Amino acid sequence: MPSLSQLLSQPALGLKLVQSGAGDPEISWVSTTELVDLSEYLDGGELVLTTGVSLSAHDPRWRDFVADLSRARVAAIGFGIGVVHERIPDLLRSAASTYRVALIEVPPPTPFIAISKAVSSLLNVDELRAAHEALLAQQRILDHAFGETGPAGVISAVAAATGRQVAVLSRADTVIAGTAGFPTHADGASGEAVPASATGADMPPRVSPREPEITSLDIGAGRRLAVAGGPLGPEARAALTAGAIVMSVENRGQERYGEREAQRWSRLTQALLDGDPHARGLLQLLDPTVSVPPLLRVIAIQGSPDAISAWRAEPRGGIARLVALPSEPSPGVARAWQIITDGSPTDHALETAASHGLDAVVGIAAPLEASLSSLRSLEPHLPVLSAVEQLYQQPRSPRVIFADRDSAVLGALLRPPSPVGAVGAGGVTDAPARAVVGEVLGPLQASANAYSSDGGHPNLGADERTVLRSTLRSFLAHQGNRGACADHLGVHRNTVRTRLARIEALLDRSLGDPDDRAELWIAFRLEDRLATEPTAGTDRQGVGTQ
Template sequence: MTTVRWLLAQRRLELTLRGGATGLDRTLECAVSSELVNAAEWLSGGEVVLTTGLRLPHTADAWRDYLTDLDAAGVAAVGVGVGFGYDQVPSEMADVADRLGVPLFEVPLPIPFSAITRAVLDQIAAQRSARLVAATKAQPRMTRAAASGGSTALVRELAETIDQDVVLLDTALTVVADAPHPVVPVDLNRIRDLVVRDPASAGAVWMTGDATMTVARVGSGGRTFGHLGVVGAVALDDVDRMLIGHAVSLLALEHAKPRQVARDVVDLHDDTLTLALDEVRGPGLRRILARGADPGGRVRAVVYTFVDDDAALVGCRRLVDELEHRWRAVFVHRDGPEVILLLRGDDHVEFATSLLNMMNANGSGGTCGGIGPVTDLDDLTESVRQARLAGRSATGGQVVDLAGSRSLLAMDPVRQALHDAFGERLAPVLVYDDEHGTDLRATLLAFLEANGNWGAAASAQGVHRHTLRHRIERVEDMLGVDLADARTRAELLLMLLGANA
């Protein structure tokens, strides 16, 4: 960046500062010479104005008005050539410059204005050339970041390169990635307003007193995949805009990759998640799973339960499409009527619920789910286990978070106590199942989860009501209990759930 301070430091020009020292860090855009008294009317800001003052009245009022107008036009500095209109810069003019903060310097008679102009233009050209060289080096880094780390890594690389805050939004205007800092809510809302105003626009700019917001559409042809927002204290230059354009192209390529490639990635992630659930370990497996983690390497699981296998298959496909639409790494695995989804550790139950609402939007409303606690990648199976447990108490259209709701079943001492009571209290049923190959335990759990409703429990077990009633009577005889009693049912249900936990 070329500043007034840099210009005055060029010894060969022999310039002497006479006033306005507080403005030495103003940026220079060009240098012009003018003898017009109303030169401010022809300027756009950032100029060094060079004048001999020949046409300027030699009065304090004239000097004040002249510098005030130039300052209002946004000039960077004023240079007065001595030896013509003035033998030296008047002290009264220097006082005005000090008050306005406009650098005012003296140009000695032997130094032509063209030498100052050439110095400024050469320096600006050199800096622009250096910026272009830096940009050519930054573009391969951005491409490598996109190839290795996807949209999140690319956003981070772009933000570091242009030294501004960058945020990527999906088509629902939800934040996909941001760097190096989250955009403050008021600026984020302004970016969203720019998008809403004209979603198909290639770009838009919003300037406030302390920030400039730039939005670029990410898309291919008539399709829009999202929007890239940039927030900074200064406006973007041509090089910054070139780098943003490169980032937008990379993001569009990532999102518009061939469908077969996308499907292959989803299948790979499905297989990886399956291996992780089987507690297979390995650096390669962990590296792939990390794509679905938050910046701290944490994850959490959601388990959705559908009415049957076919509904789960449809729901699984809709989940994949929705997550891809939201620029998410897709880790989804279907196991019968269950669909296991890997979320980032910083995702909340509201996000899992929004996905559930999307799947229930067809009017079925029968799907429910549970969300597990936040864990490291190595403890993923624990999050899945607790998600399953939470889902047992969910009703249609609901996602239950035991850890978030401070459920007793989420507490280790309580689960241990229930597990111990389970082995002792339910021993007759467990032994009978082992010896006769029956599953009275599952029948009892279905009856208890149905709150003693014979029809609902029989339907869940796929048996006739009379068959279910016969099995439950056998359990009552074994345990010496009356399952018509609500307290007894509650105690046994807690034991069974605690054992599953």
């Protein structure tokens, strides 16, 4: 904005400084008035012009007049002589001196409109200068977008153009990068920066609410480019805007690249889960530097779509990037698959899922080429995860199920008795296990041809068998609690009661007998393990049907 000295330097106006104020004030506008109290109508920085029509030369209200304008932070008072008063009243001079408000004398030949036009012209020149400076600042910042300095260069350029401290802030107001003097705090109690050694490397500094005002603009990905130190002028705001545009474009490019990379890894993950024999070669092609561990596990992650989306957005590297695109097995519930290294990486992956409130089922450990086997081992356990709790129980405790944590009884039934014997595709003796499954589950076996429709149960169709199997498994998993079973299945308790009665009639067993319940649960688990390693030619859709 133009200063008072620039206005006084124009000889055509004939203005005379009678009383100086504090420094060389900037003029934002010109206001002509004869009101005694004008302070409520001013924003600050105005040159107030008056002829003193309302007050006599000896009126004590001159002091109040100047006091009000001082509180309004006007730039100066211009008094036109030769209209009402032949000279500036002494009381006005004295009050201007007391409150340190600049006072200028406007001679009779100079109309107030001429002063307004002069200030308007100065404002236009100032705006053109500011626009030119802003353009130069923007050009310097844009140069960094095509240079090698990257975001650090943009931050430095914005700091140089604004003369302020600049930083990039995260969604949580932590400082990601910035100039050394950007105001931060780390203890939440003071506005002083705390050394990194006192807070730990995992606690980045945060913006202090007690520091001066911070102006910021969104640059994408929940980040903001911020300038500290209060309101910005036109040039500084233009520099901030240019910096935000440059960094926003860069962030968008990184996001698009990240999305394309995630899609490539998702397609590779799906190929591994489908048993594609060329998948390992595709992995090396996608990332030649990735190290493939001897054993991996397939993990099924289930929860609300929003939670799954947030989980997929977590940063990952190496094998952990093998995440398939999510699906929705039921309304309001999403499911995703991940292949992770066996051991500590698996524990870390489960902790990450739990932090988002997600359930998980972990498959058996297997080589990369056998990812399909790990997937099949966990599929029978997926119906145990509730599709109802995710909708109605918040907060909830995430559930984790391991497919390979079998009981000693299961291990004994599946252990080969000798090096020579009937061995199934998975390297275990499956004849005794299949006999147990057939004897205990009878018409409720998973295999569609285990019981023909004319094998003594002509009224049991495939759909009813699926429903009864799901109900029985849920009933056993909830320790025989019919209410919990009904809640898990999302049906009425009477529906569960009717289904259980039908199951008891089909199997000729009592679900109130602990021995019968134990045998049924072991039969289900044996069936799951047998389905993990199918015989040659068995497709994925024919395994573990619930």
